[in-house]
Amino acid sequence: MNFTTPKHCFEMLVLKEISKSFGGVKALKAVNLEVRAGEIHALLGENGAGKSTLMKVISGAHKADSGQIVIDGEVIEHNDPHLAKVHGIGIIYQEFSLIPELTVSENIWFGSGKKTGWLNRKKMDSDASALIHSLGFAIDVKRRVAQLSIAQQQIVEIAKALSQDVKLLILDEPSAVLGTKEVKKLFNLLYTLRDQGVSIIYISHHLDELLELTDRITVLKDGKTVATLETAAADKDKLVNLMVGRELTQLYPEKPDAFPDDEKIGIEELRSGTSRQPMAFDIRKGEILGLGGLVGAGRTEVLESLFGVTHRPPAILRWQERSVSYRSPREAIRGGWGMVPEDRKKHGGILSLSIRDNISLASLGQVANQWGFINHRKEEQVVRELVDRLRIKVGDIHSPLSTLSGGNQQKVVLAKWLNRNLNVLLIDEPTRGVDVGARSEIYHIIQQLANQGMYIVMVSSDMEELLGMSDRIMVMKNGELQGTLDRAEFNEEKILRMAIGAN
Amino acid sequence: MKERLLKNNTLIIFLLLLLVSSFTSESFLTITNVTNLLRQVAPIGLISIGMFLVILTGGIDLSVGSIIACVGVAFALLSYEVYFSAGLLLSLLLGVVIGAVSGYLVAYRGVAAFIATLALMTIVRGLGFLLSKGAPVTVGPHSSAILQLGTGSVLGIPLSAILLALVFVIVFIVLKYHVYGRQIIAIGSNEEAVRLSGISVERVKFSVYVISGFLTALAGLMMVGRTGVGTPNIGVGLELDAIAAVVIGGASLFGGKGTVFNTLLGVLILGMIGNIMNLLDITSYMQQLIKGVIIILAVIFQKAQQ
Numbered sequence: 001m002n003f004t005t006p007k008h009c010f011e012m013l014v015l016k017e018i019s020k021s022f023g024g025v026k027a028l029k030a031v032n033l034e035v036r037a038g039e040i041h042a043l044l045g046e047n048g049a050g051k052s053t054l055m056k057v058i059s060g061a062h063k064a065d066s067g068q069i070v071i072d073g074e075v076i077e078h079n080d081p082h083l084a085k086v087h088g089i090g091i092i093y094q095e096f097s098l099i100p101e102l103t104v105s106e107n108i109w110f111g112s113g114k115k116t117g118w119l120n121r122k123k124m125d126s127d128a129s130a131l132i133h134s135l136g137f138a139i140d141v142k143r144r145v146a147q148l149s150i151a152q153q154q155i156v157e158i159a160k161a162l163s164q165d166v167k168l169l170i171l172d173e174p175s176a177v178l179g180t181k182e183v184k185k186l187f188n189l190l191y192t193l194r195d196q197g198v199s200i201i202y203i204s205h206h207l208d209e210l211l212e213l214t215d216r217i218t219v220l221k222d223g224k225t226v227a228t229l230e231t232a233a234a235d236k237d238k239l240v241n242l243m244v245g246r247e248l249t250q251l252y253p254e255k256p257d258a259f260p261d262d263e264k265i266g267i268e269e270l271r272s273g274t275s276r277q278p279m280a281f282d283i284r285k286g287e288i289l290g291l292g293g294l295v296g297a298g299r300t301e302v303l304e305s306l307f308g309v310t311h312r313p314p315a316i317l318r319w320q321e322r323s324v325s326y327r328s329p330r331e332a333i334r335g336g337w338g339m340v341p342e343d344r345k346k347h348g349g350i351l352s353l354s355i356r357d358n359i360s361l362a363s364l365g366q367v368a369n370q371w372g373f374i375n376h377r378k379e380e381q382v383v384r385e386l387v388d389r390l391r392i393k394v395g396d397i398h399s400p401l402s403t404l405s406g407g408n409q410q411k412v413v414l415a416k417w418l419n420r421n422l423n424v425l426l427i428d429e430p431t432r433g434v435d436v437g438a439r440s441e442i443y444h445i446i447q448q449l450a451n452q453g454m455y456i457v458m459v460s461s462d463m464e465e466l467l468g469m470s471d472r473i474m475v476m477k478n479g480e481l482q483g484t485l486d487r488a489e490f491n492e493e494k495i496l497r498m499a500i501g502a503n
Numbered sequence: 504m505k506e507r508l509l510k511n512n513t514l515i516i517f518l519l520l521l522l523v524s525s526f527t528s529e530s531f532l533t534i535t536n537v538t539n540l541l542r543q544v545a546p547i548g549l550i551s552i553g554m555f556l557v558i559l560t561g562g563i564d565l566s567v568g569s570i571i572a573c574v575g576v577a578f579a580l581l582s583y584e585v586y587f588s589a590g591l592l593l594s595l596l597l598g599v600v601i602g603a604v605s606g607y608l609v610a611y612r613g614v615a616a617f618i619a620t621l622a623l624m625t626i627v628r629g630l631g632f633l634l635s636k637g638a639p640v641t642v643g644p645h646s647s648a649i650l651q652l653g654t655g656s657v658l659g660i661p662l663s664a665i666l667l668a669l670v671f672v673i674v675f676i677v678l679k680y681h682v683y684g685r686q687i688i689a690i691g692s693n694e695e696a697v698r699l700s701g702i703s704v705e706r707v708k709f710s711v712y713v714i715s716g717f718l719t720a721l722a723g724l725m726m727v728g729r730t731g732v733g734t735p736n737i738g739v740g741l742e743l744d745a746i747a748a749v750v751i752g753g754a755s756l757f758g759g760k761g762t763v764f765n766t767l768l769g770v771l772i773l774g775m776i777g778n779i780m781n782l783l784d785i786t787s788y789m790q791q792l793i794k795g796v797i798i799i800l801a802v803i804f805q806k807a808q809q
């Protein structure tokens with residue numbers, strides 16, 4: 001150690017030209033990041049800017065395709081979660097990794113060091129208690145984690161990370177679940193840690209928080225580092241400007257100028273998630289209504305509410321002078337609605353079933369006779385037509401869905417609905433994990449459906465996609481509608497401001 | 504087709520066992536023994552097919568052993584009260600009702616299948632003892648035709664085996680060609696995706712327990728037909744035999760995977776193991792031991808080839 005080097009100039013973590021792709025999608029493009037010892041460093045960017053991926057590269061959960069990681073002056077060749085831990089990297093994800101049925105102290109010591117032998121409960125409890133006290137909190141360490149409030153769980157999570165010798169602590173949106181008072185406490189804790197020489201990477205969308213808490217801010221956009229600046233020299237406008245700004249590419253289909261029909265579906269009394277305030281809005285025939293907002297803003301809940309998936313009181317739909325509510329997907333589908341869910345593998349498709357079975361699943365009645373026996377020839381004919389129409393690249397329609405690429409799987413999930421006379425199609429994240437070529441094709445299919453007079457509601461966390469595909473954009477925050485923009489008013493900055501509440 | 508048969512491990516195990524059996528005992532491939540074997544496997548075959556459908560949806564039915572006993576007792580008692588045909592129908596109805604209770608608990612009340620059918624297993628066993636007052640009940644003379652179901656033959660083929668074949672063919676066709684079959688398989692693969700496709704998951708799950716109850720009741724009548732006596736303490740542990748047969752047939756206990764053809768092979772494999780050991784005069788204690796080991800080997804073989 002060079003004694004003349006001031007502490008704050010010493011780099012705890014250096015990332016050089018880190019790149020990472022998933023399939024054909026480049027999540028990180030030569031990202032550079034330097035985090036000093038004893039500083040709180042913010043990582044800022046829109047949904048999908050690459051923050052989470054970058055974090056996972058640091059923690060060893062993902063392996064970078066190229067680039068270099070230097071921790072504490074040491075070059076890490078093959079990072080993995082264990083190695084990262086050994087190097088003193090602690091990470092707190094948005095979803096907690098605590099085990100609800102174990103006590104606080106059991107959770108804190110779980111997976112730390114001792115692999116075999118007997119546990120000294122007394123010592124475990126007193127050590128855990130001391131640790132939490134040293135953070136400035138008081139939690140009974142003998143309670144089960146399930147009994148704690150979310151904020152307390154957050155503290156336990158941090159205590160767990162600190163029970164190891166941590167030099168770099170990464171927090172992903174830690175304040176999202178906390179109240180104002182608790183956020184203050186958290187900040188004080190982070191200041192204390194910083195003063196002890198721990199480096200902290202803090203990921204958040206709350207500009208106010210970042211400006212108050214951090215020493216420096218790095219802005220990511222589209223998987224690239226845009227800038228790193230001293231927080232003292234930053235303000236909200238500057239940050240928003242750095243986060244936005246991009247050209248629409250040729251991926252998107254042409255939009256119609258006007259809608260011939262004035263028909264609309266009125267949605268009322270829609271309650272999504274935590275908000276007590278019900279939502280009301282219109283969907284217009286032939287229009288793609290984009291739902292924007294941050295992850296967790298309640299957009300998926302809106303679609304689920306419309307489709308009758310949740311057990312909350314269903315939304316009221318007024319359409320052609322009738323008013324209906326769907327209490328189950330079955331009812332919604334009978335009413336001519338379809339939904340492409342967010343999680344293709346869990347909810348959209350059935351990976352182990354054949355492509356044929358997946359496509360015909362929602363319209364088996366149309367390929368079966370009145371006794372319910374499936375006409376395999378007719379079924380295969382229908383499936384092949386759809387496969388051709390959507391240009392799904394399949395070898396054999398009898399092979400399992402899991403054999404297809406992400407883009408083609410998504411097309412299969414779309415195809416499932418096209419054999420029905422659909423009025424409304426709800427699409428949640430249409431191109432997540434889909435490569436660029438297939439993306440453009442999916443966009444054109446969706447636009448085509450809209451042009452044929454379908455009502456389309458699309459949730460997207462991809463700003464470019466939202467701007468490129470929507471005819472109108474509704475922005476949500478914390479389960480509430482922030483505003484609606486017509487295509488002429490589309491403005492990335494405006495949308496982002498509404499989504500993070502900085503307008 | 505040829506490739507698929509070669510990849511079918513259950514079939515390979517079955518053929519191997521058939522080969523070994525015919526070499527180890529001269530009396531194995533005799534008409535008497537084969538007929539006897541078919542009679543033995545017919546009831547467990549019916550139960551296993553029902554169990555297979557339940558397992559396809561990701562569930563399990565532990566109540567089948569108790570249903571066998573209860574239905575047998577009920578039929579014997581009914582034979583003194585009502586006509587033969589009415590007794591048959593009411594006994595089958597009893598199985599359907601018990602299955603419906605399990606199905607209701609699992610599908611509509613969200614009770615774990617293991618727990619719901621475990622409770623039903625105890626309840627129905629108790630019911631059988633209550634009805635019979637704990638003693639075997641001999642079938643009344645008006646209903647002695649039931650013996651045909653257990654011991655009768657058509658053109659030399661046991662009637663019970665013909666019934667099993669019929670049920671097998673129906674289930675095979677339904678799974679391959681009917682909307683309902685497609686729904687059963689899809690639910691076992693991904694329940695949520697099926698629900699979002701507008702299919703009533705509850706109704707399908709409910710129905711497989713009803714079918715299992717019905718097929719088990721039919722098997723219960725076959726068992727009465729062998730001896731002419733309804734016994735309240737038979738069928739203990741039968742659910743495990745049925746589950747074993749389904750698993751040897753390569754089905755996954757998590758659902759969505761397996762074929763009814765392989766389940767039938769699983770039944771025959773288990774039946775053959777018991778049969779050949781009887782022919783070789785192996786004691787029943789030893790038989791249990793060997794059977795368990797063979798089940799483990801068969802399942803490991805299944806896994807290894809995947």
